[in-house]
Amino acid sequence: MTTTTKPKTQTKPLTKREQLVNLLNKKDGVTVNQISEALDWLPHTVRAALTRVRAEDGKLEKLPPADGDRYARYRLDKA
Incomplete structure (x- = not known):
C-alpha cells in the first residue's frame, strides 16, 4: 500500500496593508512612530x-x- 502525504501548505505572508490594519486594530491605538518602526516605513509614508x-x-x-x-x-473605529 502506498501512503500519500499532503503537500505542506504555506501561509501567505501578510501584505503591508494587512499589517497596517492589524496595528490599527489595537485597542489603545498606535502612533505614527510605532507604525513606522513596525513596517520599516518613513513617517511621511x-x-x-x-x-x-x-x-x-x-x-x-x-x-x-x-x-x-x-x-x-490612530485606530480603526469598530462601529
Whole structure:
C-alpha cells in the first residue's frame, strides 16, 4: 500500500496593508512612530497610508496622546 502525504501548505505572508490594519486594530491605538518602526516605513509614508485607509474605509479615528506622550494615536473605529 502506498501512503500519500499532503503537500505542506504555506501561509501567505501578510501584505503591508494587512499589517497596517492589524496595528490599527489595537485597542489603545498606535502612533505614527510605532507604525513606522513596525513596517520599516518613513513617517511621511505612514501618514500617506493613513490617508488612504481613511479614504477607503472612512473608519479611522484620531485619538489624543496617551498620558505622558505627545503624539496622537490612530485606530480603526469598530462601529
